[in-house]
Amino acid sequence: GAGVSxxxxxxxxxxxxxxxxxxxxxxxxxxxxxxxxxxxxxxxxLIYFQGNSAPDKSxxxxxxxxxxxxxxxxxxxxxxxxxxxxxxxxxCASSTDRGxxxxxxxxxFGQGTRLTVV
Amino acid sequence: xxxxxxxxxxxxxxxxxxxxxxxxxxNSASQSFFWYRQDCRKEPKLLMSVYSSGNEDGRFTAQxxxxxxxxxxxxxxxxxxxxxxxxxxxALYCGATNKLIFGTGTLLAVQP
Numbered sequence: 001g002a003g004v005s006x007x008x009x010x011x012x013x014x015x016x017x018x019x020x021x022x023x024x025x026x027x028x029x030x031x032x033x034x035x036x037x038x039x040x041x042x043x044x045x046l047i048y049f050q051g052n053s054a055p056d057k058s059x060x061x062x063x064x065x066x067x068x069x070x071x072x073x074x075x076x077x078x079x080x081x082x083x084x085x086x087x088x089x090x091x092c093a094s095s096t097d098r099g100x101x102x103x104x105x106x107x108x109f110g111q112g113t114r115l116t117v118v
Numbered sequence: 119x120x121x122x123x124x125x126x127x128x129x130x131x132x133x134x135x136x137x138x139x140x141x142x143x144x145n146s147a148s149q150s151f152f153w154y155r156q157d158c159r160k161e162p163k164l165l166m167s168v169y170s171s172g173n174e175d176g177r178f179t180a181q182x183x184x185x186x187x188x189x190x191x192x193x194x195x196x197x198x199x200x201x202x203x204x205x206x207x208x209a210l211y212c213g214a215t216n217k218l219i220f221g222t223g224t225l226l227a228v229q230p
Binding site for chain 1: 126152160161162163164167203205207216217218219220221222223
């Protein structure tokens with residue numbers, strides 16, 4: 001498809017279980033972001049991948065959260081031992097970056113994964 | 119201090135009103151600026167880029183003040199369909215790459 005694809009669209013899991021969320025960015029986009037959005041709240045930055053550079057993990061809320069991006073394309077966000085406060089919509093975005101000042105134009109978002117921990 | 123700050127609102131305005139949102143950013147190395155729109159239960163989408171000289175797109179006008187490190191969005195003749203959350207976005211140029219930083223958004227509710 002032409003856009004950013006995320007799966008699953010909805011996930012209900014039991015507290016304590018591990019979950020994996022997948023993001024398939026737009027082909028050729030070098031930058032990939034994960035955000036979290038709780039009900040009625042703003043976007044919370046989680047992690048940022050840019051090409052072959054080391055990812056910016058500064059937004060990950062705890063060591064239960066990890067993410068990887070294989071081959072510069074698909075990314076997986078893993079949450080271990082899920083807690084109820086992890087319930088949120090997890091959004092992935094990708095963009096091109098031509099490098100240099102002003103090299104980024106627009107980030108495209110997927111429709112998100114709605115995670116519910118019960 | 120947050121890198122990008124916005125008044126969360128809500129801004130409740132009648133149809134036809136003019137409404138303005140401001141956003142401040144903390145890092146003077148920020149180089150590109152955008153406004154995104156997010157409808158309820160939808161993903162954010164680009165509304166418009168913000169250029170140094172200011173720019174207009176129909177009823178929407180965006181301005182940048184680098185000296186004071188803020189950007190603004192003005193919506194004229196508000197429509198019911200303008201009701202959404204407006205996100206201020208800054209691209210920080212660092213280490214040869216550009217990182218997008220999102221504000222938490224301002225909620226606009228246009229009333230009939």
